[in-house]
Structures are given as C-alpha cells and as structure tokens.
Amino acid sequence: MDHRWSDMSEIIAEQEPLALHTTFGLGGPARWLAAPRSVEEAGRLVDRCREEDIRVYVLGLGANLLVCDDGVDGLVLRLNHHAFRQVEWPPLDGLRGSKVVVTAGAGADMHRFVLESVRRGLAGLEGLAGIPGTLGGIVRMNAGGRWGQIADVVREVTVVDEGGRSRRLTLEEVGFSYRSSRLGKAVVCEVKLELTMDDPAQVRRRFMDIWSQKSHVQPLGQPSAGCVFKNPPGHSAGRLIEQAGLKGHSIGGAHVSHVHANFIVAQEGATAGDVFALIGLIQSEVARRFAIELELEVKVWGRRHARSLESVA
Ligand SMILES: Cc1cc2nc3c(=O)[nH]c(=O)nc-3n(C[C@H](O)[C@H](O)[C@H](O)COP(=O)(O)OP(=O)(O)OC[C@H]3O[C@@H](n4cnc5c(N)ncnc54)[C@H](O)[C@@H]3O)c2cc1C
Known part of the structure; x- marks a missing residue:
C-alpha cells in the first residue's frame, strides 16, 4: 500500500x-x-x-x-x-397529513428506502419508484422525473466540504436545479427529509402505478446509466434521438435502446469507448438536424474520454 x-x-x-x-x-x-x-x-x-x-x-x-x-x-x-446506510424513522402517531422528518445516511439504498417509506404509509418518495441509486447520489443529481424529484422533500443536507470539515447546508446552499445541484465537490453524508403521513394503501397504489408505468417505458433490467442526456428546454432528448433515426443504432457493444432512445445499453463486450463514440454520434446528428446541443446527464469520470467528448460535441 x-x-x-x-x-x-x-x-x-x-x-x-x-x-x-x-x-x-x-x-x-x-x-x-x-x-x-x-x-x-x-x-x-x-x-x-x-x-x-x-x-x-x-x-x-x-x-x-x-x-x-x-x-x-x-x-x-x-x-x-x-454507518452511512442507517435510516432513522420517527414514531408515527400523527394524523393523516402531518409531516415527519426522516434522517438517513447518504449510502442508503434508494430502492429500499422508497419501499420502506411506502410500507409505513409515508408519502413523498413514491414518485422516485424505479430510480436506482444511493440517497447521496440521488441528492447530488436531484434525481426524479414526471412524478417528482428528491428536492421536493429534502430539508437539510450534511456534507464534508473540500477542506474535510463537516457542515450542515440549507436548501439555498444545496441549490437544487433540473437534474443538478450546487453541491460541487462536497460529499453528502446525511440528509433530512420531510415526508407526509398518508393512507398506506393509497401510497402503495401510487407507487405501484408509477413503477408499472416506468417498467414499460424504460429498459430497467439492462446495463445502462439511465437517461444519457438532459432534456433540452421544450424538448424530449429521447424523441430527438428517435427523430434523428438513431433508435436501435449500435457502435461496438453500445446500443441505443429500442425501449427508450435516451438510454444507451451496454451489450456483451461493450467498452466505455463504444459508449463515448455513440454519444458523440448522437450529439453530432441531433446538432446537425435540429441545431440543438444535447447536454450530458450522465457524469463522466476519466480525463481521456472527457477530452474526446469535447472534440466530438
Ligand atoms: C435503469 C435506470 C433508470 C434511471 N432512471 C432515472 C430517473 O427516472 N430519473 C433520474 O433522475 N435518474 C435516473 N437514473 C439515473 C440515476 O438513478 C440517478 O442519477 C441517481 O441519482 C444516481 O445515484 P447514484 O448513487 O448511483 O450516484 P452515482 O451514479 O454513483 O453518482 C452520480 C453523481 O453523484 C455524485 N455522488 C454520488 N454519491 C454522492 C455523495 N454521497 N455525495 C456527493 N456526491 C455524490 C457522484 O460523484 C456523481 O457525480 C436511472 C438510472 C438507471 C440505471
């Protein structure tokens, strides 16, 4: 070592x-x-x-x-x-409609967290059904979609800042925006969320409904990183890719999903290089046909490809 x-x-x-x-x-x-x-x-x-x-x-x-x-x-x-996966559930003795604060570690698995909140009849997280991640990643990305986003229920975030110090951030400091936040290099360690007591049967019904709708329109069981691009204002990135004729297109083992064109799926033998090449092709085709720049939603790690992406964008 x-x-x-x-x-x-x-x-x-x-x-x-x-x-x-x-x-x-x-x-x-x-x-x-x-x-x-x-x-x-x-x-x-x-x-x-x-x-x-x-x-x-x-x-x-x-x-x-x-x-x-x-x-x-x-x-x-x-x-x-x-130590980072604990969730503290408060006692639930309030009336329907009353608010409760749940404190959870950033490493908590979001799928389990959502399921447990639904089981307890707590509303607020069911809109995130089917979104994989840890609570920290979900907060950093302000993950969500048509049925809500994590920013709707976050009340406080504890981070380790760039200097290694633990700090509590207000919502203003977290700075949530569309699929993003101003957290920058801060490490999210703990999050306080405000959920609402509701009828467990109704919360479960909403969760099942959202889950079922998502499983029909997203390739949930295949290796991917979710939507590759953000939706440009007033447009759907998936629809633009489809209209550019790239739905089902492959480079090496990277494949534009037939289920949802904003998902790239890694097939047998795929490399990250294949995915970068497909991203470059999509960006240049969409720019050429519609004069729209598609911005990445996925986060790219590694310098070499970040450079190659700039050169193809
Ligand atoms: C099948 C599928 C469906 C998806 N559907 C959706 C969807 O409907 N809506 C949506 O918004 N997203 C969706 N996604 C994308 C993904 O689920 C979200 O972006 C989620 O927030 C990723 O969380 P993560 O813990 O995996 O973060 P990672 O992928 O590990 O990291 C993402 C970013 O967050 C940062 N990060 C992670 N943890 C922390 C932390 N503790 N502190 C600070 N920064 C941190 C990372 O450095 C990185 O910049 C989908 C992905 C898949 C594979």
Missing part, C-alpha cells in the same frame, strides 16, 4: 475495477477506492487528498456514471459502510 495511506490501509483498496461498481458495468480501475467508517474518517480522507493534491471522486451506486476504460487517477470515496 502507498505510504500515504499506511494509517488507513484497512479501508482502502488499490486499483479497484470500477466496472464492478457501476450499473453500466463498464470502466477501468480507481487508483484507490476508500470506504470510510464515519463522517470524521471521510473528512480525514478528503483533507489528506487536499494536502497531497489527489483528486477525490464520490461513488454512490454508480447508476449515473460513465467511467473511461483507463479508469481514474484519484481516490474514489464510497459511503457503503453501515
């Missing part, structure tokens, strides 16, 4: 393949992958990286990530220790 991490070697793996940690199943290794056991330990790692001029990446479930085939030269933080 590199001497810089000798005091933290038990929580750090070297050259860890990120393909194992992304829903695309693509991407080369992280130079270091660290799994801190507390907020304080996360802060120490961030601070050490600042001192040593090492770039920090934060990994959730990897459901919105495209990692280049060469991997990343930096330290990837993964908050999957159980």
Whole structure:
C-alpha cells in the first residue's frame, strides 16, 4: 500500500475495477477506492487528498456514471459502510397529513428506502419508484422525473466540504436545479427529509402505478446509466434521438435502446469507448438536424474520454 495511506490501509483498496461498481458495468480501475467508517474518517480522507493534491471522486451506486476504460487517477470515496446506510424513522402517531422528518445516511439504498417509506404509509418518495441509486447520489443529481424529484422533500443536507470539515447546508446552499445541484465537490453524508403521513394503501397504489408505468417505458433490467442526456428546454432528448433515426443504432457493444432512445445499453463486450463514440454520434446528428446541443446527464469520470467528448460535441 502507498505510504500515504499506511494509517488507513484497512479501508482502502488499490486499483479497484470500477466496472464492478457501476450499473453500466463498464470502466477501468480507481487508483484507490476508500470506504470510510464515519463522517470524521471521510473528512480525514478528503483533507489528506487536499494536502497531497489527489483528486477525490464520490461513488454512490454508480447508476449515473460513465467511467473511461483507463479508469481514474484519484481516490474514489464510497459511503457503503453501515454507518452511512442507517435510516432513522420517527414514531408515527400523527394524523393523516402531518409531516415527519426522516434522517438517513447518504449510502442508503434508494430502492429500499422508497419501499420502506411506502410500507409505513409515508408519502413523498413514491414518485422516485424505479430510480436506482444511493440517497447521496440521488441528492447530488436531484434525481426524479414526471412524478417528482428528491428536492421536493429534502430539508437539510450534511456534507464534508473540500477542506474535510463537516457542515450542515440549507436548501439555498444545496441549490437544487433540473437534474443538478450546487453541491460541487462536497460529499453528502446525511440528509433530512420531510415526508407526509398518508393512507398506506393509497401510497402503495401510487407507487405501484408509477413503477408499472416506468417498467414499460424504460429498459430497467439492462446495463445502462439511465437517461444519457438532459432534456433540452421544450424538448424530449429521447424523441430527438428517435427523430434523428438513431433508435436501435449500435457502435461496438453500445446500443441505443429500442425501449427508450435516451438510454444507451451496454451489450456483451461493450467498452466505455463504444459508449463515448455513440454519444458523440448522437450529439453530432441531433446538432446537425435540429441545431440543438444535447447536454450530458450522465457524469463522466476519466480525463481521456472527457477530452474526446469535447472534440466530438
Ligand atoms: C435503469 C435506470 C433508470 C434511471 N432512471 C432515472 C430517473 O427516472 N430519473 C433520474 O433522475 N435518474 C435516473 N437514473 C439515473 C440515476 O438513478 C440517478 O442519477 C441517481 O441519482 C444516481 O445515484 P447514484 O448513487 O448511483 O450516484 P452515482 O451514479 O454513483 O453518482 C452520480 C453523481 O453523484 C455524485 N455522488 C454520488 N454519491 C454522492 C455523495 N454521497 N455525495 C456527493 N456526491 C455524490 C457522484 O460523484 C456523481 O457525480 C436511472 C438510472 C438507471 C440505471
């Protein structure tokens, strides 16, 4: 182990393949992958990286990530220790319509969290049915869609800032916007959400309805990172790609889904390079036909491909 991490070697793996940690199943290794056991330990790692001029990446479930085939030269933080996956449910003795505050760790699996809130008859998260991720990644991305977004229920976010210090951020400081936030390099550690007591049968019905609609219009069971592009104002990125004649198009193992044209699916033997090439083709075709620049919603890790993307965009 590199001497810089000798005091933290038990929580750090070297050259860890990120393909194992992304829903695309693509991407080369992280130079270091660290799994801190507390907020304080996360802060120490961030601070050490600042001192040593090492770039920090934060990994959730990897459901919105495209990692280049060469991997990343930096330290990837993964908050999957159980200390970051706890959810504190308050006692529910209020009336229908009353608000409750739930405190959860950033590593909490969103699917389980949503299911548990539905089971308890708490409304507010059912609109996120079918969106894979950790709570931290969901907040960073302000994930959501037609049925709501996480910003609707977040009340406070605790982060480790660039200097390694723990800070509580107000909603204004979090700065939610469409599929984004102003969190920048802050590491989300804990989130307070405000949910509403409702009739459990009704919350469950809404959840099932949303889940069923999504499973018909998205290739949920295939390796992807969700929607690749943001919807340009007034347009649907999926429809533009379809109108450009690219639905079902493939480059190598990367394939524009037949189910939803804004999803690229990684087929057997795909590389991140294939996905980047397909992204470049889509961007140039949509720009040529409709004079619209498609902006990436997926986050790209790795310098080499970020450059090649700029050159094709
Ligand atoms: C099948 C499928 C369907 C999807 N459907 C939707 C959808 O309907 N709506 C939608 O919005 N998205 C959707 N997505 C995309 C994805 O689910 C969301 O973007 C989600 O927020 C990703 O969370 P994650 O934990 O996997 O984050 P990651 O992919 O691991 O990371 C995404 C970004 O968040 C940052 N991040 C992760 N954790 C933290 C943290 N603790 N602190 C600070 N930054 C952090 C990362 O550094 C990165 O910049 C879908 C993806 C898939 C595969």
